[in-house]
Amino acid sequence: MTNPEIGKSIVANGIRTNYIEEGEGPPLILIHGSGPGVTGFANWRGVIPDLARHFRVIAPDMVGFGYTDCPADIKDFTLDVWVAHIIGLLDALGIEKASFIGNSYGGALSLATAARHPNRVDKFVLMGAAGLDFKMTEGLERVWNYEPTLENMRALMTTFAYNADLVTDVIVQSRHEASLRPEGRAAYERLFPEPRQEKLSRLATPEDDIRRIEHKAMIVHGREDVIVPVENAYRFSSLLKHSELHVFGECGHWTQIEKRDRFVELVTPFLLG
Numbered sequence: 001m002t003n004p005e006i007g008k009s010i011v012a013n014g015i016r017t018n019y020i021e022e023g024e025g026p027p028l029i030l031i032h033g034s035g036p037g038v039t040g041f042a043n044w045r046g047v048i049p050d051l052a053r054h055f056r057v058i059a060p061d062m063v064g065f066g067y068t069d070c071p072a073d074i075k076d077f078t079l080d081v082w083v084a085h086i087i088g089l090l091d092a093l094g095i096e097k098a099s100f101i102g103n104s105y106g107g108a109l110s111l112a113t114a115a116r117h118p119n120r121v122d123k124f125v126l127m128g129a130a131g132l133d134f135k136m137t138e139g140l141e142r143v144w145n146y147e148p149t150l151e152n153m154r155a156l157m158t159t160f161a162y163n164a165d166l167v168t169d170v171i172v173q174s175r176h177e178a179s180l181r182p183e184g185r186a187a188y189e190r191l192f193p194e195p196r197q198e199k200l201s202r203l204a205t206p207e208d209d210i211r212r213i214e215h216k217a218m219i220v221h222g223r224e225d226v227i228v229p230v231e232n233a234y235r236f237s238s239l240l241k242h243s244e245l246h247v248f249g250e251c252g253h254w255t256q257i258e259k260r261d262r263f264v265e266l267v268t269p270f271l272l273g
Contacts (some may be wrong), residue, residue, distance in 0.1 A: 005041040005178070006067050012060075013088025018067035019060040020044075023052025026122070027098035028271065029086070030059040031106030032066075033128075033253075035156070036146040036188055037178030039066035043103055047256050050264045054272060055099075060089055062109070066178075070187040077191050078202060079112045086113055090120055099271045100124040104228055104253065107131055108203040114217075115209045125218045125267050128228050128253045132235055133204040136197045139226035139253075144192040144199075148179045162224045162252040210239040217243040218270050222251030222258065244270075 007020040020041050028051060032043035040059030041048075051057050061068040063085045064077050074081060086109060090098060099122040102110030107129020114121040139159050146156060153176040157167040178184060192199045217240045221233035230247060237245040246266060251258045 004045075005039045007041070007059075010089070010092045012086075012092045013084050015063050015071060015085060015088070016069040017060055017063070017085070017089060017092075019058055019089070020048065021056070021058050022048055023055055023057045025055045026272070027093075027095045028055035028057050029090075029098050029100045029110075030057060031062065031086070031100060031102040031109050032059070033104035033106055034065075034191070035104075035143050035160070035175070036148065036153070037175035037184070039178065042175065042178070043106075044256065046260055047264055051268065054268055058089075058093065058098075060086075062086070062106075064187050064191045066184070070183065070190075074190075079109070079205075082109050083112050083116055087117055087120060096120070097122050101127060101267060102129060103127045103256065105130055105203065108205070111210065111213075112205050114213050114215050115205050118214065121215055123216045123218075123271055125220060125270070126233075126236060127220045127255050127263075128222060128225055129219070129232065129236065130200065130203050130228055131205055131210075132207075132232050133201050134229065134232060136200050137227060137229060140200070140228065141196065143227060144196050146179070146188075148176065148185065150176050153179065159226055160253045161258055162222065162250050163258065166254070166257060207239055210236075211241070213240060213242075215242065216270075218267065219243055219245045220255050220263065220266065221245075221247050222253060222255050223247050223249045224251060225253045227253040 030044045100110040107126040108131035111131040154172045158164040219236045
């Protein structure tokens with residue numbers, strides 16, 4: 001049986017990288033979050049078909065996650081490592097400039113890429129994004145301190161969504177099985193060791209650098225997000241001069257799932273405009 005999470009493969013910055021690609025048009029990079037068992041496919045499967053009607057959608061597994069190789073010589077996972085990986089992916093795919101949608105950790109990486117390599121980024125969307133220095137939430141501590149059991153995965157997934165009914169057995173089982181892969185588990189333990197507050201702070205782009213970003217940006221956040229607080233969205237709105245802000249009530253950390261149709265309706269014309 002074919003695993004839908006395994007797509008195409010390419011060497012990006014020396015790292016064999018797994019990515020999903022669908023559609024034609026302007027390139028759009030979708031960067032996943034940092035939860036256990038996450039892949040580009042798992043994070044974005046619900047919106048890829050819609051976005052692929054307008055864009056060349058590319059959803060990679062970033063180094064340390066999913067089915068992308070995790071070289072042993074990477075001793076410390078930092079924004080430097082991840083930005084180099086995403087720029088290497090653009091280079092390997094022959095993409096001069098792309099738009100980005102980043103979820104949580106992926107938002108921090110999208111933001112850092114725009115700040116450090118402005119000529120490689122067109123527009124970007126931050127969804128439940130990290131990327132600012134904020135106090136570690138109890139929800140995020142549970143994500144990064146995850147111990148793999150089916151019960152723990154179900155409990156964790158229900159913290160992501162405001163409406164727990166959205167957390168299906170299929171989602172729980174697939175994420176649980178992915179988190180059990182020995183190579184994936186070994187990589188995950190290397191990603192966010194203690195002290196985790198320090199690791200979170202190192203995902204932040206300095207506020208002065210954010211203020212200098214000239215790209216058009218959209219900020220999307222769930223009001224009831226217990227992983228990354230909605231206050232981050234308001235701070236991003238004040239720092240990003242060419243930005244618009246959308247806050248969804250009765251929505252947690254999974255806007256692309258909890259408010260799927262409206263999310264697609266918002267981001268598509270913004271990115272095409």
